[in-house]
Amino acid sequence: MGFCLALSAVSASAPTTAAEPWNIPHEKQVVLKGRVTDALCHLKGRCASDCGGGKRQLGLVLADGAFRLVAKSNIDFAGAIADLIGYCGREIEADGLLIENPAVTLFFVQGIRTDASAPFTPAERFKTEWEARHGKAQEWWRADPEANRLIAEDGPLGIKGLAPKPRP
Amino acid sequence: MKRTLIAAALLAFAWPAAAQTPAAGKRVQVSGEIVDTWCAVTGIMFGLGTAHHQCAVWCAVGGIPVAIRDKDGQFYMVLRIENEDVSVAAPKIVKIQTHQVTVDGELFERDGVKYLLVDKVADDKGIVNLTHDEHGVVPFGE
Numbered sequence: 001m002g003f004c005l006a007l008s009a010v011s012a013s014a015p016t017t018a019a020e021p022w023n024i025p026h027e028k029q030v031v032l033k034g035r036v037t038d039a040l041c042h043l044k045g046r047c048a049s050d051c052g053g054g055k056r057q058l059g060l061v062l063a064d065g066a067f068r069l070v071a072k073s074n075i076d077f078a079g080a081i082a083d084l085i086g087y088c089g090r091e092i093e094a095d096g097l098l099i100e101n102p103a104v105t106l107f108f109v110q111g112i113r114t115d116a117s118a119p120f121t122p123a124e125r126f127k128t129e130w131e132a133r134h135g136k137a138q139e140w141w142r143a144d145p146e147a148n149r150l151i152a153e154d155g156p157l158g159i160k161g162l163a164p165k166p167r168p
Numbered sequence: 169m170k171r172t173l174i175a176a177a178l179l180a181f182a183w184p185a186a187a188q189t190p191a192a193g194k195r196v197q198v199s200g201e202i203v204d205t206w207c208a209v210t211g212i213m214f215g216l217g218t219a220h221h222q223c224a225v226w227c228a229v230g231g232i233p234v235a236i237r238d239k240d241g242q243f244y245m246v247l248r249i250e251n252e253d254v255s256v257a258a259p260k261i262v263k264i265q266t267h268q269v270t271v272d273g274e275l276f277e278r279d280g281v282k283y284l285l286v287d288k289v290a291d292d293k294g295i296v297n298l299t300h301d302e303h304g305v306v307p308f309g310e
Contacts, residue, residue: 024210040247040255043276043283045190048253055254057233057247066279069245071233072206077223079231081256101209104235104243105280108206126230141226150225150262156305158221158266158295164305 018120019096019110027097032068032107034060034094036087042067051088058084060094060107070094071106073123077141080109082125087114095120193274198284200238201297202267204228205245208237214306217266217299223307224265231256236269236284244275248285268293 015031038056041047051058058081059069073080084092095111111120130140137143154160204227207215214220216237228234233255235243247255255261270291276283 022210022212024212039245039283040253040285043191043247043278044193044274044285046253052253052256055256055258057245057255067281068279069233069281075230077226077230077232079233079256081231099210100280103241104205104209104245104282106205106209141230144226144229146257146262147225147229150229151222154221156222156310157218157300158225159218162218162300164300164310 015093015095015116017095022097022108024097024099026100026102027108028100030096030098032060032062032094032096032098033091034062034068035091036084036089037061037067038088039067039069051085054081054085057081058088060092068098068105068107070109072108073126074110075124075126075140078126078130080123080126082129083109083112083123087112090114093120094123096123191276193276193283193285195272196275196284197270197272197290198236198238198244198275199270199291200236200244200268202246202261202264202269203235203237203243204265205233205235205243208235209243214299214303217297217303218295219299219303219306221266221295222305225262228262228265229257234258234261234265236271242282244282244284246286247283248273250286250288264289264292266295266297268296 017029017031019029038051038058040056059067061067070080073083093113094109096107096109099106109123111122113120204224207213213223233245235245237243249260269289271286272288272290273284273286
């Protein structure tokens with residue numbers, strides 16, 4: 001009985017979202033509370049003790065058993081692996097936008113915390129870690145050596161010899 | 169009462185172990201364009217074909233999940249490709265961004281998402297969706 005009351009108390013005090021809306025169709029501002037897990041482990045049972053060490057897509061297993069893939073962080077063109085991997089196997093609160101598109105459901109995390117009384121930490125570790133490896137850049141995506149190598153190889157349209165029309 | 173509480177607590181915390189039980193998905197063959205999920209789903213940046221290829225490379229290198237978008241607009245999130253459990257900036261899949269492919273694999277559907285473990289890329293037609301004449305280079309125009 002006491003256990004049930006305790007669970008009710010937890011679910012009744014849903015944390016307040018501070019996520020910035022992006023006006024994406026089907027978006028909803030939410031705080032998800034769940035355990036950080038790698039998707040391959042959760043679905044297939046193919047597990048690694050470190051959630052894949054940053055090489056696997058990650059998500060949250062919520063208390064009701066639902067799995068929410070975390071697709072994007074607060075950094076342009078970047079996922080949220082750097083923000084989540086340090087919490088592998090641990091419960092967090094993730095503030096962001098849940099996009100329940102009929103074709104696929106995605107979660108865009110904007111802030112993370114483990115202490116419900118603390119403010120959310122912006123989900124921006126990708127940039128910090130990228131800059132530690134490559135140095136400062138205003139637009140990481142245009143300075144990334146791997147992206148630049150691939151784009152130089154096949155061109156910006158992906159087909160060798162095919163170039164965009166000059167801008168008028 | 170004490171036993172009931174202990175049983176309830178054990179039940180509540182049993183799910184992490186259950187998640188690690190090996191599971192079998194449905195064998196499928198899927199055809200479609202390799203896309204970066206964020207742009208293709210949200211429509212923030214026109215997310216398809218040659219016009220969006222450069223952005224798709226940026227997003228895939230940045231670790232955004234990559235999917236196969238079929239002709240009906242369904243997305244199949246790629247979690248594994250040809251014996252590699254890598255799905256974050258995986259070189260094998262970054263290299264074929266925007267390509268039209270047919271793959272054989274194992275499908276899991278969970279909570280509004282189709283996840284695909286690709287065993288084999290059975291066919292790769294390269295990039296066939298030529299969208300740049302109409303859209304230019306998206307985003308930024310260059």
